[in-house]
Amino acid sequence: MSSRPQAAIEVRALQKKYVTWRGRIRRTRHENVALAGIDLTIHAGELFGLLGPNGAGKTTATKILTTLLLPDAGEAWVLGLDVIRQTDAVRRRIGFVFGGERGLYWRLSGLDNLRYFADLYRIPPDVSRRRINGLLDQLGLAGREHDKVEVYSRGMKQRLHLARGLLNDPEVLFLDEPTIGLDPVGARELRVLIRNLADAGKTIFLTTHYMFEADAICDRIAVIKKGAVVAEGTPTSIKRMVENQGVVEFEVVGISADRVSMLRTLPDVRSVSVTERDLAQIVTIHCANPADLMTRLGGVLDGISFERISSREPTLEDAYVQLISDPS
Amino acid sequence: MKALQAEIAIFARSTFLQYAALFQWATVRGYVGYKIVLPVTQILFFVELGVYAAGSQSALYFALGNAMQITANAGIFGVIATVANERQYGTLPILLASPANRLVTFMSRAVVNVIDGAASVAVGLAVTVVLFGLDLHTANVPLLALCVLTISLTTAGLGLLFGSIGLVMRDAIVIANVVYYLLLIFCGINFPVSRLPGGLQVISYCLPLTRGVEAARLAVAGGPINQVGGLLAGELAVGLAYALCGYALFRVLESYSRRGGLQEAY
Amino acid sequence: MSSLARAAFQAFWISMRLRFVSSFAILGWLLFPTIFAAVGLYVLVRPGVTHSQLAYAVLGGGLLGYWGVAYLDGGLSIQNERWSGTLEHIFAVPTPLWVILLGKVCGSVLWGMLSFLPTLALAYFGFHAVLPAIDAGPFVISFAVLTFSFLVVAFAFAPLFALWRWALPVLNGFELGFYTFCGFMFPIAILPGWAQPLSAVLAPAWATRAVYASTTPSGPHDYGVWWLVSVGLSLLYLAGAVLLYRLVDGRARKSGELALA
Numbered sequence: 001m002s003s004r005p006q007a008a009i010e011v012r013a014l015q016k017k018y019v020t021w022r023g024r025i026r027r028t029r030h031e032n033v034a035l036a037g038i039d040l041t042i043h044a045g046e047l048f049g050l051l052g053p054n055g056a057g058k059t060t061a062t063k064i065l066t067t068l069l070l071p072d073a074g075e076a077w078v079l080g081l082d083v084i085r086q087t088d089a090v091r092r093r094i095g096f097v098f099g100g101e102r103g104l105y106w107r108l109s110g111l112d113n114l115r116y117f118a119d120l121y122r123i124p125p126d127v128s129r130r131r132i133n134g135l136l137d138q139l140g141l142a143g144r145e146h147d148k149v150e151v152y153s154r155g156m157k158q159r160l161h162l163a164r165g166l167l168n169d170p171e172v173l174f175l176d177e178p179t180i181g182l183d184p185v186g187a188r189e190l191r192v193l194i195r196n197l198a199d200a201g202k203t204i205f206l207t208t209h210y211m212f213e214a215d216a217i218c219d220r221i222a223v224i225k226k227g228a229v230v231a232e233g234t235p236t237s238i239k240r241m242v243e244n245q246g247v248v249e250f251e252v253v254g255i256s257a258d259r260v261s262m263l264r265t266l267p268d269v270r271s272v273s274v275t276e277r278d279l280a281q282i283v284t285i286h287c288a289n290p291a292d293l294m295t296r297l298g299g300v301l302d303g304i305s306f307e308r309i310s311s312r313e314p315t316l317e318d319a320y321v322q323l324i325s326d327p328s
Numbered sequence: 329m330k331a332l333q334a335e336i337a338i339f340a341r342s343t344f345l346q347y348a349a350l351f352q353w354a355t356v357r358g359y360v361g362y363k364i365v366l367p368v369t370q371i372l373f374f375v376e377l378g379v380y381a382a383g384s385q386s387a388l389y390f391a392l393g394n395a396m397q398i399t400a401n402a403g404i405f406g407v408i409a410t411v412a413n414e415r416q417y418g419t420l421p422i423l424l425a426s427p428a429n430r431l432v433t434f435m436s437r438a439v440v441n442v443i444d445g446a447a448s449v450a451v452g453l454a455v456t457v458v459l460f461g462l463d464l465h466t467a468n469v470p471l472l473a474l475c476v477l478t479i480s481l482t483t484a485g486l487g488l489l490f491g492s493i494g495l496v497m498r499d500a501i502v503i504a505n506v507v508y509y510l511l512l513i514f515c516g517i518n519f520p521v522s523r524l525p526g527g528l529q530v531i532s533y534c535l536p537l538t539r540g541v542e543a544a545r546l547a548v549a550g551g552p553i554n555q556v557g558g559l560l561a562g563e564l565a566v567g568l569a570y571a572l573c574g575y576a577l578f579r580v581l582e583s584y585s586r587r588g589g590l591q592e593a594y
Numbered sequence: 595m596s597s598l599a600r601a602a603f604q605a606f607w608i609s610m611r612l613r614f615v616s617s618f619a620i621l622g623w624l625l626f627p628t629i630f631a632a633v634g635l636y637v638l639v640r641p642g643v644t645h646s647q648l649a650y651a652v653l654g655g656g657l658l659g660y661w662g663v664a665y666l667d668g669g670l671s672i673q674n675e676r677w678s679g680t681l682e683h684i685f686a687v688p689t690p691l692w693v694i695l696l697g698k699v700c701g702s703v704l705w706g707m708l709s710f711l712p713t714l715a716l717a718y719f720g721f722h723a724v725l726p727a728i729d730a731g732p733f734v735i736s737f738a739v740l741t742f743s744f745l746v747v748a749f750a751f752a753p754l755f756a757l758w759r760w761a762l763p764v765l766n767g768f769e770l771g772f773y774t775f776c777g778f779m780f781p782i783a784i785l786p787g788w789a790q791p792l793s794a795v796l797a798p799a800w801a802t803r804a805v806y807a808s809t810t811p812s813g814p815h816d817y818g819v820w821w822l823v824s825v826g827l828s829l830l831y832l833a834g835a836v837l838l839y840r841l842v843d844g845r846a847r848k849s850g851e852l853a854l855a
Contacts, residue, residue, distance in 0.1 A: 068682055070847045091688045102679025107615050108608070119604040120687040120694065122597035164683075361760070365767030373774045374633075380780035381637045381647065459786075499617050506621065509629045519636045 006080065008172055008203040009042040009065060014074035016060050016227075034060040036227035037074065042205060042220075044171075047198035049218035050207045053324055057227040058207035059098075062176045065205065066096045078172055092121075095170035097161045097178055104149045110160050111136075111145035114167060121168045128167070135163040139193065155186035162193065172203045179213060191217050211317040225324045238319050245270060246290030247318055250309035251280050252301070262300050266293060271322055286314070286322055363444070367398040367452045374518055375460060388463070391456040392548055393517040396479055396541045398452050400508055402445035403483030407438055407491045408504035438484035438571075445480035464548060471547040471556055475540055478560045482536035482567025488574035495581045516541050536570065539563040601689040605697025609671050613705055622663045623708040631655020631713035634779050635721045645726040646781070649809040652717045652725050654779035657802065659709025661778060662769060664744040665751065666762075667702035668695060672755035673762050681756065685846065691753065692839050699748040703741060729808045732817050736804035739821050743797035746828040750835035753842040777802050797827035 016035040021027045035057045042048040052058050063069040065076055067087040076083045081090045105113050111132070118128035136142040139159040149157065158178065165173060175194065179187035195217045198204050208214055214221050215235045222232040231238055255274065260283070263272045268288035275282045283306075287293045290311035297309070371394045378390035456462060490507060494500025512518060514528065515537040521529055532538045543559035546552075613619040631654065638651035672695075675681040684694055717723040754761040773779065775793045782793040782803070793799045801824040807815050 116604050116608050119601050120689045361763035361767035369770035373770045380784050502617050513632050518633050
């Protein structure tokens with residue numbers, strides 16, 4: 001067995017693939033690689049963000065680290081404990097929040113949900129009573145704990161999930177897309193809570209596909225794409241990956257695929273993306289030399305009216321978009 | 329002509345996809361469990377009960393009655409489950425907001441279940457003939473097949489009514505279970521309807537299956553075609569009444585849901 | 595140990611509370627056994643009914659309901675955990691899965707006993723049918739042995755629902771088969787030859803035989819043998835369940851199907 005690392009979370013060459021079956025009578029086997037061999041190190045007290053698009057492997061990585069899934073290859077430790085062989089010990093010291101509409105007993109009250117899981121986590125009754133009251137206050141659920149979960153708002157359910165994840169006062173907390181589906185106010189409140197937990201000394205492993213969220217609260221980030229980590233570092237260091245680049249954006253009505261392809265052939269253009277907004281399209285071009293590009297645009301876009309052309313510094317989102325869309 | 333062909337193609341495709349998308353047993357394992365093992369074990373159980381009560385000569389009576397009742401498995405469970413599962417998966421609002429022809433959408437839910445129901449009966453009967461060595465040499469097989477098809481249609485009609493109720497009731501599948509098992513008491517499956525109290529017999533003759541089972545027993549005994557035909561006509565009338573009520577309720581509830589909003593299943 | 599007992603009790607208590615608000619769970623002990631009891635009473639209670647047939651008519655519906663609830667209810671609660679998305683959370687807690695399921699199946703068995711209320715009431719008030727005789731001591735012990743066998747079977751089947759999404763349709767399909775081969779509503783002696791070995795390996799079948807023997811004055815009364823065989827088979831199932839629980843933990847975590855509804 002490899003030597004036990006000292007980091008809060010250590011992942012080495014982790015691999016996982018899912019097998020699916022297609023067809024009803026003659027079934028064919030297909031493999032979907034969720035993790036292609038990832039390495040991560042998260043230090044105690046860090047708020048670490050794993051960023052990636054849907055299907056990149058974020059939830060798979062989280063489930064392996066929370067002992068819900070066995071990897072096909074590789075190793076992972078949480079607090080120096082092997083997640084494959086020391087599951088019981090790991091489970092006692094971690095908490096996790098998958099969030100969403102599912103995962104709670106809707107016909108029970110918030111308080112009953114917490115009491116039930118407190119017993120399943122084998123927390124002594126006096127400790128759980130005190131802790132539940134504290135969590136209800138801290139997470140803004142006090143006064144609503146006797147209501148059935150089915151009448152809770154989306155934000156309240158998410159906070160109840162978080163309360164459950166904190167019942168055993170975990171040293172490491174795993175949050176899988178905790179703000180998804182929340183309104184902006186609710187999401188911001190939750191981010192503040194998460195940051196406070198990290199500041200209080202908990203190690204937090206957060207997955208998200210909201211770049212601004214990772215930028216706002218994470219100490220370090222890794223970007224995952226198709227089961228592989230393509231970048232890792234602080235938000236600042238990741239933004240530096242696109243430091244010598246700029247972004248040119250403009251609004252146009254009715255740009256053809258041919259014109260977009262022509263834009264991609266311009267010198268020093270890294271990527272071109274088009275997003276629909278009402279009747280118009282917003283074209284975003286990542287390039288090394290925005291000033292030079294702007295002089296060339298006129299030639300490519302001849303005959304098309306465009307407006308609100310601007311150039312700006314790249315954001316973490318730009319870096320992320322480039323990282324996940326870069327074919328290399 | 330082309331337009332009609334296109335409509336038929338759409339109808340066929342949508343009925344198959346509804347079945348595949350919404351049915352728990354739309355897999356080999358699920359199908360074997362619900363559509364073969366369950367019906368066969370039901371017939372086995374009641375035949376043995378009947379033999380214990382009244383001797384081995386009663387085996388055919390119980391086998392036939394329960395085999396007919398099995399069509400209700402598809403006709404009721406299948407149709408109600410379609411609606412209930414639409415609510416569970418959250419696709420019901422999408423369906424109701426679509427421009428799809430309502431009558432076609434509504435009736436298409438029953439079509440595959442009718443075929444499914446008839447197939448289940450065929451399997452059930454075949455197995456019991458083998459297991460119990462039942463003698464069907466006096467049976468008018470085509471007439472028996474007609475009885476099976478008729479019952480499949482009429483139980484689907486009942487299913488359509490309760491399926492519409494499933495638009496507003498969260499536990500429509502619970503209703504499906506209740507109705508399916510109550511048929512064992514009311515429809516002359518395991519004992520004659522005449523043994524029920526008078527008031528309950530009225531319920532029996534207002535339900536599908538009662539006349540159909542009687543017709544099937546006559547067909548197996550080689551009874552007169554006109555008598556069987558009369559019973560099947562009555563059976564069809566009952567089934568049609570349920571289907572029409574179901575459709576009417578479907579349209580009323582659709583309009584109600586647009587005014588007040590659907591209560592989605594969790 | 596006390597924390598494990600507390601966890602098991604909470605699993606029992608929460609599952610009971612969820613049953614109380616589930617229409618399906620209520621129908622499970624109230625309506626479905628009553629329907630089967632009604633059919634049994636109509637079929638069996640007729641002029642010339644024997645003591646044995648009367649006993650089967652009176653108790654059969656209740657036993658069917660008892661079994662039907664106990665056998666599937668534990669697994670159904672797992673299925674419900676899967677549908678509501680809480681199954682993964684149950685797996686990820688420090689309390690072993692078998693402790694949680696033990697609490698749930700104790701609740702299932704208790705809930706299943708309620709089946710006797712409507713079915714005995716129907717027999718008495720609807721058909722004026724009562725048990726022809728009852729030898730209290732053997733009856734109570736036989737019923738306890740039967741309960742133990744139900745508990746073990748439910749406990750052994752429950753993890754299948756965690757492991758395998760298709761457990762419900764497959765096991766649901768076999769429910770009436772168990773009614774037949776366990777002899778809940780008629781003696782297994784009347785079954786065809788090919789069915790006898792199937793009954794012989796079912797622990798509830800032996801206990802059921804003892805239950806009915808204690809309610810009819812005539813016929814064999816080999817209680818000792820029947821109890822021993824039933825308990826022995828139950829313990830065998832328990833040994834199998836231990837292996838199954840170990841398998842479930844590994845396989846469920848490997849396949850990643852815990853989250854799939």
